Amino acid sequence: MQEISLDTLGWDTHFAEHFKPFATQGLIAARVAVEHRGAYIVYAELGELQAELTGRARHDAMSRSDLPAVGDWVAAEMRPGESRVVIHAVLPRRGQFSRNVAGFTTEEQILAANIDTTFLTTSLTSELNQRRLERYLTLAWAGGANPVVVLTKADICDALESAVAKVEAVALGVPVHITSSVTGAGVEELKRYFEGHRTVALLGSSGVGKSSLVNSMLGRELQDVQELRNDGKGRHTTTKRELIVLPRGGLMIDTPGMRELQLWDDTGGLEEAFEDISAIAGECHFRDCRHEQEPGCAVLHAVANGLLPQERLDSYRKLQRELNHLHLKQDRRAASEQRRKLRAVHRSRRGTGRNVGRSTRD
Known part of the structure; x- marks a missing residue:
């Protein structure tokens, strides 16, 4: 990635205000693009940089949610003569998608931070499940980002009208978009959610067509896509959460398919859903x-x-x-x-x- 403006990465007055104390310390603003086992890739005005947490920041973190997540804005220090930065602090978040970690532990896991919209993707095949969609909607509303239901694989759905009716029956007041990455139907309509350098999180179960949707939004092959199985489900291909800068403006956070989706703090999500x-x-x-x-x-x-x-x-x-x-x-x-x-x-x-x-x- 070449040099890039902070505005292109979604920077606005909210984050600028919270960054002021760090600017006086000579730190730079950066946005987390990838996190993997405590190591990070961030985007800043200088481009793509490797990053790690300071020992103090890691020690002061009381829980996993205090650590940087994909989509977070951070205050970082550029080391002279190095192409990496050290993260000192995470700026206050605005809109996120969280769940309780998989298993029996009680701890928040932030899947996407600082998002404006959440694309809840589900396939128009036998995978369509109203109860699972209600769970996704509850978490999306609780996180403060606007949910949008994206129905994929319309080209192989034999009962489109009834399938859409099932979705609309539980996604009350939520926009519903019908798409096909094969024919391109409905994809253009989704691009308005990225206007103004807004950030959209892409979430859904394994095999619903998220990778194909990412490629359609980019206009090129970024994510590997594997053939459909006999039951109409794709094979899971996304392996990590990643912030992607779209060529026409806006950002997308792609996430691996989730087999387990435990609720986290409600904050009105259940009443909204x-x-x-x-x-x-x-x-x-x-x-x-x-x-x-x-x-x-x-x-x-x-x-x-x-x-x-x-x-x-x-x-x-x-x-x-x-x-x-x-x-x-x-x-x-x-x-x-x-x-x-x-x-x-x-x-x-x-x-x-x-x-x-x-x-x-x-």
Whole structure:
């Protein structure tokens, strides 16, 4: 990559304001393009640079989410005579897509930072799953970026109208785009989301056609694309999260396909994703109605009268239970972390006291 302006990378007054203290220290602004096992590639006005964290920044990070993620803006130091930089700090984020890490650990994993829009991609084949889409929408709304549903492989869908109807039934108020990387249908319409050097995150399960979509947006082959299997699913080809600068302006964060998508902090995402249930719930007799067996529950009444699908309510309940369980685990983790900090402070004080005693005796 040649020299590039910060504006092209999505720089604006929000980040400029937060960068002011670092500018006085002689640091430069850069944006994280790739992260791999603690090593980074960043884009700056000087071009593409290798980067690493300072020891202090790594030590001060209380969790994984405090470390740089793809899409982050960072304050970095350029070492004289070297083509690499050292990252001192991460600027406050604006819009992100996070999940709880895969497995049984309770910890936030930021998949894409500083994004304006989230493309939730799903294939118009047997892979189409309303419940999975509701989960993606919940996380997208919670992260503060606007979700957009991108339906791929329209060229091999035999029941296009019914498939789109299934999506629109759960993606309420969310733009839905029908695309085909084979015919090029619908791809041009997506380019407006990148106007003004905006950043779009591309997310979805393995094999839904994200790599083909990236290549269509770029107008050239960047990501490897493998042939479809007999069931209409592509083979997963993206292996890392990467910030891509598009030739016509705008940026895309491509991500590997996800087989596991655990919820993270809600911050209203569930209510946004299920705005139909939220609206009906306003008519419930009890303000804290859980929509289980309470008398005067408007949500249960809507289900009984065919105004709300039972499957939709079941999905809402499942995600709500998952969030409640997550919050309980988060509280326990926070309490454990607080105890750890207190023990570290006590150990430090005891060590200081012993040193003072030795100095007095000496």
